[in-house]
Amino acid sequence: PADGSGAVASDGSVPGVSAGSAAAAPQAPPAPSRRRRYQALAAAALVALGAVLGAAGGTFATWKVLQGRLSLPAPASAPLPSSLLRPVVLAGQEVDLPALYERVAPGVVRIDRDDGNGTGFVVDALRGHILTNYHVVRGRKTVEVLVDDRIRLQGQVLGTDPSTDLALVRVDPQAAPLVALPLGNSDQVRPGELAIAIGYPLGTGKSITAGIISGVGRTGQAPTGRGLLNLIQTDAAINPGNSGGPLLNAAGEVIGINTQILSPVRGFTGIGFAVPINTAKQVLPELAEGRDVQRPWLGISGEAVSTILRQYPDLAQEIQAKEGVLVWDVYPNSPAEKAGLRPTTQSRYGRVVPGDVILSVDGRPVRTIQDILAYLDTKKPGDTVTLQVDRQGRQLELKLTLEPWPTNLNR
Template sequence: MNNREKIQISAIGLLSVLLALSIATNLGHVSGGELVSQVQKNSETKTVSQNDDAKSQEPVKNAVLTTVSQTESVAPSSLTIIFKQVENSVVQITSKVSTVNQNIIINGSPLESQSTRLGSGFVYDSLGHIVTNNHVVDGAKTVDVRFVDGNIYSANVIGTDPFNDIAVLQITDDYSDEQLSPLSLADSSLLDVGQQVIAIGNPFGLSDTMTTGIISQMGRLLPNQGSGYSIPNVIQTDAAINPGNSGGPLLNMNGQVIGINTAIQSTTGEFSGIGFAVPSNTIKRILPSLIEKGTYTHPWLGVSGTSLVPDIAQKLGLAKNYKGVFVTTIVKDGPAAKAGVQEASYNINREIKSGDVIIALDGYKVRDIDDLILYLSENKNVGDKVVLQINRNGNIMDLTATLQERATTG
């Protein structure tokens, strides 16, 4: 996780549309045959002199016919094959959310209006469970799920994890006529930068859209404004992701899910080459609890901190490139406070005087805040103990904290 960047994230804007937006999903497509025909006409046209006889023109006709025959016999690309394998497993999700405007009063009551959101999702199992982003369905109890064949089913939101922006739906209609094809989840820990990836979803309501790219980087820390906590170990990709792609799958070249397309970094609200997906290993860990209980409990240490940088390290009397997490504040009566962790202290000029630096968890080195968040989220549960190795004024000590459940903000 070298060279991580702190990223200001604009979560993928949820596409708000009128109920009549369904016309956008019916935009025409240029068939492969038409496209081949146009290309061939452009590439195969030859200028023939008026003085040429029929014999001189014959080879030109034969050349065109030969080219057409060869084109038709070319095997479909791996991208085409993967798309045909998975397109029936990717769905469009429509949710209706009521909002109240307290500034407009009609007959003594605030004005209430309904907005429609469009997002994406994918089939998780043969029992009718659909995976999507929490922000796609936030505030809704029931949604519509549309398959590529045009069939639409009602579904209940049965589980949400706002911290990792994951939600699971349960189709409630009779879907016995639908051939559900669950997508398998790959091991996202095996991914490497540069691997080709595929995103499928419904950008701007354009259903069943595929884009491709590569893994640009792994292990990003994605700020989640909705929950107040960051999502760890996120995949960065340059595959085009736009409003409406939220909740759709990011796939490897085996057609397996490696992540859920969740957010983009952009100054315009539209794709600018940097997209983010919550990794499949996070989905594997959280989905069973969401299906069974409707929620997932996250372990919580009760500290706020920042990655140690040379300026802070030197003020603490440490080496310039000393690694760890500088504890800026601790939550009163939280796990860290009970364990004896001390927060930063400052002089009258608000300059750092002292403070604990977390350098290891259970013996695993902590280089920065990303390491701390990732270790706790992937290795610990509520009620577990964790041994914090602390550097306090140059002295190394071990403190043991018992993790509590993370509370939602706001």
């Protein structure tokens, strides 16, 4: 529902958003049955990879059953012949994967909850700081951290940013040998480059998989329902339990934090997503100070007018503006409602009445929900913004005061 938001929980039990669309709520009021089909498909497709609430009967509930049938850890395999341990060429890049794994793996840790596990990685060895996904530690003040596959430590959830699905956990830096991973520059990531994931899929031992960067600039949803921007897409195999683990480049630098997969079967099908490490860099100082990051909330769901013109020609005839973001819905008691922003409605005779079209925010033109979110990321709750809107051919300016993004959005 909102500014690129939706209603995705970490168990994937409520509607999700496929890569490329940040529209949060009803996507096609003129065809309710079609909208329900889209939402049902999305709900089956977008799966957060980390700790899933046991009551939801999610992926980790399945893992708990499997855990009783498997003998773990698996016995160590015999060493490979030295002739096979040679650099391989993937995505046009020569990389010695065994050497990279030996160098990086010590910095990857397992994060255990009573209902499943996720992954994390050390970002500051001196202070004992471990980065992971928010949905891995959601609802917890402490978690159990497995370091070096042998040392169990209590971790304190230091700070969270639910709207980017990130969290920082602190362990005693003197209690175990911690190895911090180098952080890369996700702005330089290009499709076709090598991508490497390390983590604890489905509660197994520490695992490495490799693939390529399939795409950049994708859009998903955080556990709060807010849009996740600029996600990195990869075909490196990641599964539930990989959440919070690092996505690495050929140099062994972290370029992303694995967070979601797009799958109709709750298992990996070649489409995984990672939060860019540059997003994490922006919030790490605040998380390290023990604060929870608050993102501003507008309180709408909407869709690009350009998309509506292509997909819903009947509705398009009712819209005067040719660019901007059509407001589908407005949350009760939200900043948008208080400012008088109008949603799309349907008359008792079945005619769809388009809502306001947002043309700009503080004078900056917007064409998509992502444009609105990206600008709001430069603001804080309590800031005032001015929306220029088109209301059935009449242009208005509406001022509103942003509020903190709700942790859980319920209609």
